[in-house]
Amino acid sequence: MSYIISDFRHPNAKVNDLGLSKRDYEGALSTLCAGCGHDSISAAIVQSFFEMNIEPHKVVKTSGIGCSSKTPTYFLGRAHGFNSVHGRMPSVSTGANMANKDLQYIGISGDGDTASIGMGQFAHVVRRNLNMIYLVMNNGCYGLTKGQDSATADVGSAGKKGVANQFAAIDLCQLALQLGAGYVARSFSGDKKQLVPLIKGAIEHQGFAFIDVISPCVTFNNTPSSTKGYEYVRDHLDATGTIDFVPERQELKIIHPEGTSKEVKLHDGSKLILKKNSHDYDLSSKREAMNTIETVREEHKILTGLIYLHEDPKDTHAKINSVDKPLNSLSQAEVCPGSAVLDDLNAGFR
Amino acid sequence: MKETNIKNVSYFHKVVDCQYACPAHTPVPEYIRMIAARRFDDAYMINWESNVFPGVLGRTCDRPCEPACRRGRVEEQPVAICRLKRVAADHKSDITDRLPDIPTEKNGKRIALIGGGPASLTVARDLMPLGYHVDLYDDQYKAGGFMRSQIPSFRLPETVLDEEVNYILDMGVNTHLKQKVSSMRSMLEKDYDAIFVGTGAPRGRDLPKLEGRQEANDNIHIGIDWLANVAFEHTESIGEKVLVLGGGNTAMDCCRTARRIGGKDVRIVVRSPKADMKASPWEIEDAEHEGIPMFENHTPKAFVCENGKLVGMLFELVKAKYAENGRRSLVPTGEPDVLIECDDVLMALGQMNSFPWIERDLGIEFNDWDMPEVDKTTFQTSLKNIFVGGDAAWGPENVITAVAHGHQAAISIDKYCHEKDTRDRPPPGTTLISQKMGFHDWLYSAPVSDDLRFVVSHVDTELALSDRKIEVEKGFSLEQGLKEVQRCLNCDVQTVFEKDKCIECDACEDICPTDCITFIDNDEEDILRQSLKMPADNLEQSLYVSAELKTKRVMVKDENVCLHCGLCSERCPTGAWDMRKFLLHEAKAGR
Ligand SMILES: Cc1cc2nc3c(=O)[nH]c(=O)nc-3n(C[C@H](O)[C@H](O)[C@H](O)COP(=O)(O)OP(=O)(O)OC[C@H]3O[C@@H](n4cnc5c(N)ncnc54)[C@H](O)[C@@H]3O)c2cc1C
Ligand SMILES: Cc1ncc(C[n+]2csc(CCOP(=O)(O)OP(=O)(O)O)c2C)c(N)n1
Numbered sequence: 042m043s044y045i046i047s048d049f050r051h052p053n054a055k056v057n058d059l060g061l062s063k064r065d066y067e068g069a070l071s072t073l074c075a076g077c078g079h080d081s082i083s084a085a086i087v088q089s090f091f092e093m094n095i096e097p098h099k100v101v102k103t104s105g106i107g108c109s110s111k112t113p114t115y116f117l118g119r120a121h122g123f124n125s126v127h128g129r130m131p132s133v134s135t136g137a138n139m140a141n142k143d144l145q146y147i148g149i150s151g152d153g154d155t156a157s158i159g160m161g162q163f164a165h166v167v168r169r170n171l172n173m174i175y176l177v178m179n180n181g182c183y184g185l186t187k188g189q190d191s192a193t194a195d196v197g198s199a200g201k202k203g204v205a206n207q208f209a210a211i212d213l214c215q216l217a218l219q220l221g222a223g224y225v226a227r228s229f230s231g232d233k234k235q236l237v238p239l240i241k242g243a244i245e246h247q248g249f250a251f252i253d254v255i256s257p258c259v260t261f262n263n264t265p266s267s268t269k270g271y272e273y274v275r276d277h278l279d280a281t282g283t284i285d286f287v288p289e290r291q292e293l294k295i296i297h298p299e300g301t302s303k304e305v306k307l308h309d310g311s312k313l314i315l316k317k318n319s320h321d322y323d324l325s326s327k328r329e330a331m332n333t334i335e336t337v338r339e340e341h342k343i344l345t346g347l348i349y350l351h352e353d354p355k356d357t358h359a360k361i362n363s364v365d366k367p368l369n370s371l372s373q374a375e376v377c378p379g380s381a382v383l384d385d386l387n388a389g390f391r
Numbered sequence: 392m393k394e395t396n397i398k399n400v401s402y403f404h405k406v407v408d409c410q411y412a413c414p415a416h417t418p419v420p421e422y423i424r425m426i427a428a429r430r431f432d433d434a435y436m437i438n439w440e441s442n443v444f445p446g447v448l449g450r451t452c453d454r455p456c457e458p459a460c461r462r463g464r465v466e467e468q469p470v471a472i473c474r475l476k477r478v479a480a481d482h483k484s485d486i487t488d489r490l491p492d493i494p495t496e497k498n499g500k501r502i503a504l505i506g507g508g509p510a511s512l513t514v515a516r517d518l519m520p521l522g523y524h525v526d527l528y529d530d531q532y533k534a535g536g537f538m539r540s541q542i543p544s545f546r547l548p549e550t551v552l553d554e555e556v557n558y559i560l561d562m563g564v565n566t567h568l569k570q571k572v573s574s575m576r577s578m579l580e581k582d583y584d585a586i587f588v589g590t591g592a593p594r595g596r597d598l599p600k601l602e603g604r605q606e607a608n609d610n611i612h613i614g615i616d617w618l619a620n621v622a623f624e625h626t627e628s629i630g631e632k633v634l635v636l637g638g639g640n641t642a643m644d645c646c647r648t649a650r651r652i653g654g655k656d657v658r659i660v661v662r663s664p665k666a667d668m669k670a671s672p673w674e675i676e677d678a679e680h681e682g683i684p685m686f687e688n689h690t691p692k693a694f695v696c697e698n699g700k701l702v703g704m705l706f707e708l709v710k711a712k713y714a715e716n717g718r719r720s721l722v723p724t725g726e727p728d729v730l731i732e733c734d735d736v737l738m739a740l741g742q743m744n745s746f747p748w749i750e751r752d753l754g755i756e757f758n759d760w761d762m763p764e765v766d767k768t769t770f771q772t773s774l775k776n777i778f779v780g781g782d783a784a785w786g787p788e789n790v791i792t793a794v795a796h797g798h799q800a801a802i803s804i805d806k807y808c809h810e811k812d813t814r815d816r817p818p819p820g821t822t823l824i825s826q827k828m829g830f831h832d833w834l835y836s837a838p839v840s841d842d843l844r845f846v847v848s849h850v851d852t853e854l855a856l857s858d859r860k861i862e863v864e865k866g867f868s869l870e871q872g873l874k875e876v877q878r879c880l881n882c883d884v885q886t887v888f889e890k891d892k893c894i895e896c897d898a899c900e901d902i903c904p905t906d907c908i909t910f911i912d913n914d915e916e917d918i919l920r921q922s923l924k925m926p927a928d929n930l931e932q933s934l935y936v937s938a939e940l941k942t943k944r945v946m947v948k949d950e951n952v953c954l955h956c957g958l959c960s961e962r963c964p965t966g967a968w969d970m971r972k973f974l975l976h977e978a979k980a981g982r
């Protein structure tokens with residue numbers, strides 16, 4: 042029996058600027074089904090945080106319930122984590138973020154966890170522009186409970202049970218756009234070249250960053266009749282252009298012929314470089330983003346890549362005007378300044 | 392790159408680094424697993440089939456397998472392959488009933504073996520079961536060759552050697568001991584169907600022209616002759632102060648032997664820097680452990696005598712200089728010469744072949760170095776019924792090489808005696824069998840132990856030095872041995888990829904702890920090597936490349952540091968990866 046992964050790694054494996062190896066960003070050995078797309082996304086997360094030189098203990102992983110929501114156990118083993126209640130990842134993340142805004146938040150959810158039971162919480166965390174990455178591992182079904190259609194399953198798509206879905210599909214990217222997310226992207230678990238820069242961009246992004254990652258469920262929804270299987274997705278991908286992430290300090294090395302690429306600056310000076318293709322539109326235009334998603338869908342394709350980026354400088358803390366210090370570091374006296382202060386305050390309302 | 396042809400057996404053979412490096416191609420991981428299963432007799436017999444002297448080699452092998460062992464590239468130290476062989480030998484029961492049957496009806500062919508070392512004994516081992524009549528000639532009083540006369544008992548107890556030599560002699564080999572063969576012509580006159588020359592490299596180098604050589608002769612000894620004299624008990628003591636000249640394994644055996652029979656102040660003196668010494672690191676370590684200092688960069692200048700007796704040696708101090716082409720020269724430092732006092736000098740300066748007994752008009756071609764021309768594949772000389780192997784063929788090597796030569800020569804002799812083409816070599820026997828039992832269940836122990844190499848314990852040094860026959864190494868305890876075997880990565884359990892089953896979910900690429908697997912656009916080898924998830928910089932290790940997949944990419948696996956942990960296969964939803972045990976048995980005469 043080998044539910045065990047060796048401690049040995051490639052002898053030439055590099056360390057990052059913090060002197061940490063990739064191994065320091067791994068988690069426990071996954072117990073998901075062999076071939077589950079979610080595992081590839083975990084690997085992309087490991088790679089992204091490793092390459093971005095983020096100290097694992099400065100990261101908070103939150104999740105709801107589902108195979109997808111189990112994955113935080115399989116990456117960033119040294120980060121903080123809260124595997125919460127079905128559909129309730131947003132409120133747990135909000136609470137944690139309120140307590141300590143200085144950490145990096147990554148919430149992992151599933152299409153069931155987000156588009157069904159957690160729909161209400163999802164809508165409001167987007168509206169509030171909580172400073173976090175919200176990543177949905179989207180397989181069009183409830184994997185953990187044996188593959189029932191989820192609310193993102195396309196009309197006519199049929200999983201292992203063989204019955205085609207009759208209900209309209211929710212497009213989580215469009216929803217996030219509509220609700221005011223500042224960073225909206227879609228990707229595919231089988232395309233790390235695209236997914237890793239998108240996660241890196243989301244790490245840099247200040248405010249709510251949403252990534253919808255199509256992630257086939259090999260066990261229940263990888264049939265020829267499913268629109269979320271490996272083969273279908275690969276055949277129907279249509280990217281907004283290949284993408285590279287360039288950290289602030291690094292020179293531009295990726296050279297595309299003049300006029301064929303564009304730079305998108307992130308708040309700290311790092312850039313996302315997009316190779317232009319036929320979907321060249323203004324990424325900061327919500328309307329064009331919506332339009333492009335629709336146009337591509339009409340062609341029976343799936344739009345992936347960075348879909349929308351418009352940084353709203355005011356995250357939840359700014360909007361509610363909270364103090365600069367993380368709330369968890371406030372002393373008793375600061376939180377509860379005493380009756381004299383209360384009296385003064387009341388006096389002001391007379 | 393082109394798709395890898397895994398049907399070509401040499402592909403997987405090469406992945407099993409230890410077996411590939413072993414001159415006799417011993418199926419190392421297979422016997423290691425047998426030890427793990429406490430099947431010591433089976434482990435012993437796998438060895439015996441390949442290398443004929445498991446008990447001897449488990450103590451003395453030069454172990455070309457260990458530097459090749461994949462484990463040494465993953466962590467600090469390779470698997471203790473050699474000492475595990477000894478574990479099999481130490482713990483086996485009586486295996487005589489497993490030895491091959493010897494036909495009572497002979498095949499009518501008569502073979503002469505000249506020299507009774509491992510090469511000749513291996514030829515006998517392979518030909519006796521086929522019904523040959525074998526005559527073995529050796530100038531010593533017992534067979535075994537240098538294994539007996541040179542390798543000291545404190546490294547190889549005589550009982551161990553006797554047992555393994557006797558397995559062969561007891562097949563009915565006709566021994567002609569204490570008989571030096573002094574004429575090949577007279578051997579040819581005996582009308583053998585074939586003659587095998589396994590006479591080793593029996594002449595030790597001297598410093599005949601060095602000042603004082605003649606005068607001090609009584610106290611100057613040629614290392615290998617002296618070791619043989621000690622082994623056969625003609626020499627029982629040596630002076631208190633001994634200088635050993637030379638930096639190879641013979642020098643190590645000389646100095647350690649001297650320490651045991653009277654040498655109190657024994658020193659090794661080498662011309663070169665210590666780092667360039669030829670002896671195996673473990674032999675140097677053992678000598679140092681016995682309190683033997685090494686003096687480097689000392690070039691012998693003269694033997695110094697007083698009243699006709701050796702009192703010391705004079706050395707010039709030198710420094711190594713390396714030219715641009717890497718060639719070393721030793722240049723004098725100009726410091727004053729050094730006199731080192733001594734009672735005896737042992738010269739361990741290398742060995743040479745010598746064939747004064749082979750007449751040059753018999754049709755055996757000799758080359759510019761006055762060595763017989765021997766074919767590298769068939770071991771045949773220009774006189775078609777004469778075969779040469781072991782140290783006699785191309786100069787001093789080691790026991791395992793002599794054994795490998797013996798196997799190959801036996802194949803040729805058998806073919807020659809049956810009028811078949813000796814160039815037509817039989818292929819090895821191979822099998823490739825899936826190890827899958829269930830989702831996480833394998834027929835081998837897939838998890839990788841992270842233990843560091845276990846150290847073999849030694850007897851107390853004082854006790855060891857008191858008697859040259861006390862074996863220094865105690866060997867692994869069973870408990871240690873059973874842990875050491877778990878360090879083996881099972882490199883013969885091959886990762887086999889079936890392209891048509893792959894759905895390109897990347898699960899194997901993601902899980903592989905050592906980043907061996909990359910799905911990538913195909914390219915030329917050198918470009919591909921640099922574009923993998925981890926650059927494949929070890930050019931000696933192959934890339935396993937699949938045919939084009941649906942996405943037009945290919946699967947590329949760098950074999951270099953694969954742990955053979957099976958996780959790629961466990962993570963594969965479609966069974967595109969499988970772990971299959973590749974067994975390769977080198978061909979033998981008559982099969
Ligand atoms: C000091 C020393 C230590 C060594 N230690 C090791 C070790 O630890 N591990 C290792 O792998 N190798 C070791 N070797 C090398 C190893 O012993 C040889 O490489 C190996 O024995 C060669 O085998 P062979 O069959 O070719 O010949 P040999 O073993 O040399 O046997 C040849 C035999 O033929 C006899 N002979 C020669 N000429 C004639 C003749 N004309 N008529 C009759 N008989 C003749 C010789 O006396 C000898 O008995 C050591 C060598 C030396 C010198
Ligand atoms: C409150 C509550 N309701 C229902 C469930 C049962 N349940 C567990 S997981 C799950 C769906 C998960 O689907 P998704 O989020 O898409 O995750 P996946 O397993 O597909 O990755 C459901 C309905 C639950 N655990 N808790």
Ligand code: SF4
Binds near residue numbers: 184261
């Ligand atoms: S059931 Fe589906 S989603 Fe869940 S682990 Fe298995 S393949 Fe992944």
Ligand code: SF4
Binds near residue numbers: 472880
């Ligand atoms: S790990 Fe085992 S199989 Fe692999 S090279 Fe070393 S001894 Fe041989």
Ligand code: SF4
Binds near residue numbers: 886903907948954959
């Ligand atoms: S067996 Fe497979 S997973 Fe394990 S190290 Fe080798 S290639 Fe990687």
Ligand SMILES: [Mg+2]
Binds near residue numbers: 181
């Ligand atoms: Mg789901």
